[in-house]
Structure formats: structure tokens, C-alpha cells
Amino acid sequence: MPRNRADKNQDGGALRLLMSYVFADKPRFIKTLLLVVVATAFDVLGPMLSKIFIDDFIVPGHYPLWPIVGIVALFIFAVVVGTLLKYQQSMRFLDMALNAVLDIRKRVFQHVLSLPMSFFDYARTGQLVSRITNDTESIKDIYVQFLSNVLSNIILLLGILVAMAILDLQLMLIALLLLPTVVGLIYVYQRFSVKVVSESRQLRSDINATVSESISGMAVIQATNQQQAKTAQFDGINNRYYSTRLKAVTVGSLLLRPAINFLSILVLASIVWFFGLKVVQGVAEIGVLYAYLNYLGRFTEPLVEITQRFSLYQQAIVAGNRVYELLQEPSANTQQGHGGAIAKGQLSISQLQFAYQPNKPVLDNINVEIEAGAFYAVVGHTGSGKSTLLSLLLNFYQPQSGAILIDAKALGDYSHDSLRQGIGFIPQEPFILASSIFDNIDMGRHLTPQAVERAAKQAHLHDVIMAMTEGYQTELGEGGLRLSTGQRQQLIIARALAGSPKILLLDEATANVDSETEQVVQRALSQLHRQVTMIVVAHRLSTIRNADRILVLDKGHLIEQGNHEQLMTLEHGRYRAMYELQQQAQKVAQAEA
Numbered sequence: 001m002p003r004n005r006a007d008k009n010q011d012g013g014a015l016r017l018l019m020s021y022v023f024a025d026k027p028r029f030i031k032t033l034l035l036v037v038v039a040t041a042f043d044v045l046g047p048m049l050s051k052i053f054i055d056d057f058i059v060p061g062h063y064p065l066w067p068i069v070g071i072v073a074l075f076i077f078a079v080v081v082g083t084l085l086k087y088q089q090s091m092r093f094l095d096m097a098l099n100a101v102l103d104i105r106k107r108v109f110q111h112v113l114s115l116p117m118s119f120f121d122y123a124r125t126g127q128l129v130s131r132i133t134n135d136t137e138s139i140k141d142i143y144v145q146f147l148s149n150v151l152s153n154i155i156l157l158l159g160i161l162v163a164m165a166i167l168d169l170q171l172m173l174i175a176l177l178l179l180p181t182v183v184g185l186i187y188v189y190q191r192f193s194v195k196v197v198s199e200s201r202q203l204r205s206d207i208n209a210t211v212s213e214s215i216s217g218m219a220v221i222q223a224t225n226q227q228q229a230k231t232a233q234f235d236g237i238n239n240r241y242y243s244t245r246l247k248a249v250t251v252g253s254l255l256l257r258p259a260i261n262f263l264s265i266l267v268l269a270s271i272v273w274f275f276g277l278k279v280v281q282g283v284a285e286i287g288v289l290y291a292y293l294n295y296l297g298r299f300t301e302p303l304v305e306i307t308q309r310f311s312l313y314q315q316a317i318v319a320g321n322r323v324y325e326l327l328q329e330p331s332a333n334t335q336q337g338h339g340g341a342i343a344k345g346q347l348s349i350s351q352l353q354f355a356y357q358p359n360k361p362v363l364d365n366i367n368v369e370i371e372a373g374a375f376y377a378v379v380g381h382t383g384s385g386k387s388t389l390l391s392l393l394l395n396f397y398q399p400q401s402g403a404i405l406i407d408a409k410a411l412g413d414y415s416h417d418s419l420r421q422g423i424g425f426i427p428q429e430p431f432i433l434a435s436s437i438f439d440n441i442d443m444g445r446h447l448t449p450q451a452v453e454r455a456a457k458q459a460h461l462h463d464v465i466m467a468m469t470e471g472y473q474t475e476l477g478e479g480g481l482r483l484s485t486g487q488r489q490q491l492i493i494a495r496a497l498a499g500s501p502k503i504l505l506l507d508e509a510t511a512n513v514d515s516e517t518e519q520v521v522q523r524a525l526s527q528l529h530r531q532v533t534m535i536v537v538a539h540r541l542s543t544i545r546n547a548d549r550i551l552v553l554d555k556g557h558l559i560e561q562g563n564h565e566q567l568m569t570l571e572h573g574r575y576r577a578m579y580e581l582q583q584q585a586q587k588v589a590q591a592e593a
């Protein structure tokens with residue numbers, strides 16, 4: 001995820017996201033809006049009643065009992081009902097906001113799961129986590145700020161203006177002057193702050209990324225004594241975050257609040273002055289002045305409220321844009337092909353060409369025919385393209401040219417589900433869920449206990465599991481810390497086998513295990529020979545001596561292929577050289593031991 005893309009100001013994105021939720025339930029939104037209008041009407045009724053009370057009763061010194069009781073009762077009624085309606089309105093908006101965020105968070109998470117593998121080549125885990133958790137949480141602020149705050153305060157402003165106009169149109173026009181000035185101020189503030197806020201959100205996700213990388217790489221950090229360097233790196237980002245946050249807050253409190261207060265005083269002075277003129281002309285009503293002073297206090301309140309929360313609103317917009325941008329990332333091509341299930345597992349690769357980056361081919365003109373049930377090995381030096389070949393067979397990436405056929409049908413003709421069901425993958429690094437052994441084998445496929453147990457037996461893990469007090473229900477910590485490295489690998493093999501795949505891809509499945517476990521894994525795999533097509537990437541060549549065919553890759557080219565014996569007859573063959581080197585190294589190691 002290139003950093004500058006996150007910084008781009010896509011203001012439209014967050015608002016579009018917001019509007020799609022606001023209008024998802026139009027009747028509810030309109031009802032809540034009506035509630036705001038009624039609540040506002042009750043809110044502005046108070047000073048009007050006070051004006052009547054002053055001008056009709058206090059000033060003339062005339063106190064009829066029942067009209068006064070009526071006015072006081074109406075006043076109390078307006079305050080109580082207004083308060084209740086306001087509470088109702090806030091709760092409804094909050095409920096809408098929380099529901100929207102619930103849905104957005106689910107959408108973003110689902111979307112991230114649907115992204116192509118190429119997206120994760122550059123994504124930083126912490127930053128993604130930050131988008132799914134912090135940024136979606138900030139979106140709640142857009143809803144609360146925009147709906148509950150901005151919208152209801154705008155309606156309150158309109159309500160106050162109407163009430164002011166009813167009382168005295170001229171004075172209302174003076175108060176109205178305040179509006180364009182404040183809108184101008186908000187505009188200036190927005191221009192200043194968007195960059196700072198954007199930067200601070202980016203830094204916040206950098207903090208998350210650094211923390212998550214450090215925790216997941218803790219063993220390496222401690223072993224290489226990187227604690228100080230990591231702390232310094234973290235400190236640097238943290239300090240920058242602090243100063244950008246401070247900058248954002250300072251701009252808000254320095255520019256906006258005092259400016260609005262100053263403007264309100266000016267308007268207040270003008271109103272008092274105009275009122276003085278009316279006194280001179282003998283047309284002034286003291287109740288009007290009282291109501292105006294009251295309204296003016298309330299008039300600046302929503303303005304200050306809107307502007308004061310503006311930085312929050314601004315942050316929410318930036319967060320919303322980041323989430324929107326993530327939602328715009330194109331999903332992986334989750335094919336709806338109608339090729340049915342993979343029946344046999346015969347593979348045909350022809351003229352395959354692939355590059356991660358333009359003009360840097362990683363696989364070049366690969367042609368291989370693999371019959372169903374065969375055991376193929378892929379060997380070659382580091383970076384020769386072995387794992388990439390497996391990624392293409394898994395359809396994680398699409399080749400630039402050439403074709404991969406399974407049972408004579410193109411990879412793209414199979415549905416996503418058929419591919420995932422028909423092809424089992426055993427990666428080099430076992431990925432273990434923090435859940436039970438059963439769940440780790442089942443992986444949400446709703447397999448029967450018998451199928452799970454059968455797979456565990458095939459991976460020679462059943463006895464180990466049964467020796468645990470809770471058997472298949474034994475909870476594994478994050479990363480499967482309760483299992484040995486070899487057992488983790490066996491668990492992943494059981495997981496792959498539980499789906500009864502027709503093709504099994506193994507990427508250095510025994511690279512990290514001791515020779516005893518390697519034998520167990522080898523035994524498990526050899527029993528699958530002729531039942532499942534196996535393609536095994538291997539560094540330790542002794543593990544693939546029995547392969548039907550060995551493919552030797554060199555810088556993306558298929559330079560040799562044949563079984564072990566055939567390849568050993570090639571005098572200057574790459575495989576032979578690699579094999580002999582490994583044998584020698586093994587002899588030296590044995591002699592030293």
C-alpha cells in the first residue's frame with residue numbers, strides 16, 4: 001500500500017460512504033430529522049415566552065393570574081419536552097452511527113480478506129489493522145459529528161433565526177452577518193488542518209505497524225539485540241505523532257474559538273447599539289432585547305460547537321477517506337467459473353511467463369505436463385522462482401502469458417471454491433489459529449469429526465493429539481506454541497489433507513523440522529503417492545529422491561527435468577552438482593559430529 005495514496009485528499013470518498021448509510025434507511029432518517037425540528041421548535045420557544053412575559057406583564061406591571069400560569073406552564077412544558085426530544089434524537093443518531101460503523105468494519109474486514117495476494121506484498125500489517133479498527137472507529141465520529149452535531153446545530157441556527165425574525169427582522173439581519181464570517185473561518189481552518197490531520201493519522205498507523213512488526217518479530221529482535229534501535233525508531237514516530245497532533249489542536253484553538261468569540265462580541269455590541277436607537281425612537285420593547293441576548297448566546301453556541309468539533313470531524317473525514325480508499329482496492333478475481341470440482345488433478349503448464357514487476361521476469365517459458373497422482377519436485381537456487389510457481393498454481397497471481405490447465409480446463413474455468421477445495425497447500429511457515437486442534441484442521445469447512453481424525457491419522461498426528469488431555473479440543477495458543485515445530489507442520493499437513501484435495505502443493509514443508517519428523521512427514525506423503533498429485537518445493541534434495549520427476553529451475557528457466565537417476569547421469573547438470581554438494585556437506589557434518 002503506497003503511503004502517498006493514503007495521503008491523497010479524497011474528500012468525496014468519506015462523504016459518499018456516509019451518505020450511503022444515511023440514505024440506506026431514509027424513513028428512519030427523515031423521522032429523526034423531524035424530531036430534531038420539533039425539539040428545536042421547543043428549544044427556541046422559551047425566550048419567546050419570556051419576551052411575552054416581560055413586555056406584556058412585567059413592563060406594564062399587570063399580573064393576571066391565569067395567563068401567567070398558562071405562560072409559566074407552557075415554558076416548563078417546552079423545556080421538558082424539548083429536553084426529552086433532544087435526548088431521543090441523540091440516541092437515534094448514535095444508534096445509526098454505531099450500526100453504520102459495525103457494518104463498515106465488517107465490510108472492510110471482508111474486503112481485506114478478498115484482496116489479491118499481490119496487495120499484501122506491500123501492505124504493512126499494523127497499518128491494515130489500524131484501518132480496520134481505529135479508522136472505522138473514527139468514522140463513528142463523522143456520523144455523530146455530522147448527524148447529531150452539525151445537522152442538529154444547523155437546524156437550531158435556522159430555528160433561532162426564524163424566532164429572531166419574528167421578534168425583530170432588522171436585529172436578525174445584524175446577527176445573520178456572523179454566519180458568512182464563520183463559514184469563511186471554517187474554510188480557512190479546513191485548508192490548514194487537512195494536511196496535518198492526514199499526516200497524524202498516517203503516523204498513528206505507522207505506530208501500529210511498528211508495534212505489530214516488533215511483536216511478531218520479537219525473537220529476532222531480542223536475538224539480534226535490536227531493542228534499542230527499535231525503541232529509537234518507535235520514539236521517532238511517536239514524537240512526530242505528538243507534534244502533528246499538537247499542531248492540529250493549536251490551529252483549532254488558536255484560530256477558531258477566539259475568532260468566533262470576538263465576532264460574537266462585535267455582533268452583540270451592534271445589536272445593543274441598534275436597540276439603543278430604537279429606545280431613542282421610542283419603539284423598543286425590553287422583552288425583545290432580553291430574548292435577543294438569550295438567542296445570541298445560543299446562536300454562537302452551535303457555531304462554536306460545530307467549529308470546535310471540526311478537528312474531530314476533520315480527522316473522521318480523513319479516516320473515512322482511508323477506509324474508503326481501502327474499500328476501493330480491487331478484490332481478487334473470485335471466479336464464478338463452472339468447471340465443476342477438480343476430478344483427477346492432472347496439470348498442464350505451457351509457455352508460462354510471469355513477472356511481479358514489469359521487465360523483471362521471474363518465470364520464463366515454463367512447460368510441464370504432470371499426470372494425476374504423480375509426485376513432482378521443484379528444486380533450484382534461492383530466488384529461482386520455485387515459490388512463485390506454486391503461487392501461480394494457487395491462482396494467487398495471474399501469469400502475463402501462457403496457460404495452466406487442470407484436467408484440461410484452464411485455472412480460470414474453476415470456481416474459487418473448487419480451486420480451494422481441489423488444491424491443498426502446505427506453506428513453509430505454518431499458520432496456526434489461536435483455537436482448538438479440531439478448528440485448526442477444520443478451518444471453517446464444517447468437516448465431520450471422522451474426516452478430521454482421518455486427516456490427522458494420515459499426517460501421523462492422531463496419537464500425539466490423543467495423548468493430550470483434551471484431545472482434539474485442546475486449545476492452541478496464537479502461533480500454535482503448545483506444539484513442536486514438527487507437530488505444527490504435521491497439523492498443517494492434516495489440514496490440507498482433510499479437504500481431500502486432488503493436488504497437494506508443499507513449499508519446503510520439511511525445511512524446519514528435524515530428521516526424525518522429516519521421516520514422519522515423508523512417510524505421510526509417500527502414502528499419498530498415486531492418490532494425490534504432489535508438487536513439492538525442496539531445498540534438501542534427499543527428501544525428493546523418490547520423486548517421479550524433478551524440475552530444476554534457474555533464474556526462472558526450467559533447465560533440467562527427469563527423475564533422480566536420470567538427472568544424476570547429466571555430467572555437468574545443475575541438479576547433480578547441487579546433490580553432490582549437499583552430500584559432501586552432510587558427510588562433513590556427520591564427521592564433525
Ligand SMILES: Nc1ncnc2c1ncn2[C@@H]1O[C@H](COP(=O)(O)OP(=O)(O)OP(=O)(O)O)[C@@H](O)[C@H]1O
Pocket residue numbers: 121356357362380381382383384385386387388389
Ligand atoms: N511478492 C513479490 N513481489 C516482488 N518480487 C517477488 C515477490 N516474491 C518473490 N519475488 C522475487 O521473485 C523471485 C523468485 O522468488 P521465489 O520466492 O519464487 O523464489 P524461490 O525459488 O522460491 O526462493 P527460495 O528458495 O529462497 O524460497 C525472487 O527474485 C524474488 O525476489
